[in-house]
Amino acid sequence: MSRTITLVLLSGSTENDDAVFAVNLSKAILEKGGKVNLFLYGNGCNLANKPVPVEGRSAISDALRAHMDGYVLSEKIEELTRLGAKIATCHTTEYSRGTEGCPYLDGVERGDVGNSYTRFLMATDVLLAIGN
Amino acid sequence: MFSTVNVVVRKTPGQEPAVLGLRAAWAMLTNGGFDVRLLCMGDGVFNLLGLPGYAGDMLRRFMAEGGSVHALGTSLEERGLSPEALIDGVEVVDAEEAAEMVQDAEATTAY
Numbered sequence: 166m167s168r169t170i171t172l173v174l175l176s177g178s179t180e181n182d183d184a185v186f187a188v189n190l191s192k193a194i195l196e197k198g199g200k201v202n203l204f205l206y207g208n209g210c211n212l213a214n215k216p217v218p219v220e221g222r223s224a225i226s227d228a229l230r231a232h233m234d235g236y237v238l239s240e241k242i243e244e245l246t247r248l249g250a251k252i253a254t255c256h257t258t259e260y261s262r263g264t265e266g267c268p269y270l271d272g273v274e275r276g277d278v279g280n281s282y283t284r285f286l287m288a289t290d291v292l293l294a295i296g297n
Numbered sequence: 298m299f300s301t302v303n304v305v306v307r308k309t310p311g312q313e314p315a316v317l318g319l320r321a322a323w324a325m326l327t328n329g330g331f332d333v334r335l336l337c338m339g340d341g342v343f344n345l346l347g348l349p350g351y352a353g354d355m356l357r358r359f360m361a362e363g364g365s366v367h368a369l370g371t372s373l374e375e376r377g378l379s380p381e382a383l384i385d386g387v388e389v390v391d392a393e394e395a396a397e398m399v400q401d402a403e404a405t406t407a408y
Binding site: 206280286288289291292293294 | 298299302308313320324325327328331404406407408
């Protein structure tokens with residue numbers, strides 16, 4: 166019987182391995198037949214939005230870009246939703262960051278602790294909070 | 298489905314994860330109907346001093362709705378805080394009791 170894990174991710178991705186770990190862990194669980202709920206809470210909500218590239222050439226050097234690209238998770242997050250992960254945000258933490266109205270990556274749902282998170286917990290076997 | 302969940306808060310007031318932990322605990326208790334136990338340890342014990350504003354109100358509402366609140370005694374001692382300084386209703390626990398809380402809950406999350 167497949168088991169369901171709910172991950173609460175508190176860290177955004179920028180130069181922070183917590184988010185990378187959470188996304189990679191989610192993919193591994195899905196590939197083994199498990200189910201994943203991912204709740205993007207606090208800084209984690211920064212992972213929900215579609216990227217908005219700067220027009221023209223970015224001032225970031227090639228070396229720095231190569232480093233930063235390792236932390237860009239938007240494609241991996243959309244892949245998780247295609248694999249069946251349920252991903253929801255906390256819109257309250259988005260509000261305080263000024264991103265509440267920003268477009269979401271495909272498959273990511275707008276949510277909150279009172280409904281989305283609690284609903285996740287009602288059908289989960291394992292709960293894990295990652296990040297700080 | 299879980300019935301008992303521990304929420305551990307380790308961060309001081311003024312750091313977002315402290316409020317996120319309180320808010321999650323409150324939501325699990327009131328929306329989910331879980332038995333939620335809040336355990337403050339480390340710098341998290343400063344959240345139990347009777348804070349004004351949103352965070353303090355959230356904690357008082359959590360307790361009024363039946364959530365239980367615990368403080369790790371050694372964390373209080375290390376910070377020069379006496380149990381009398383805490384808001385009413387907080388149970389001070391030692392390390393063994395905290396371990397038992399974790400052992401008999403279905404889930405424990407830390408903020």
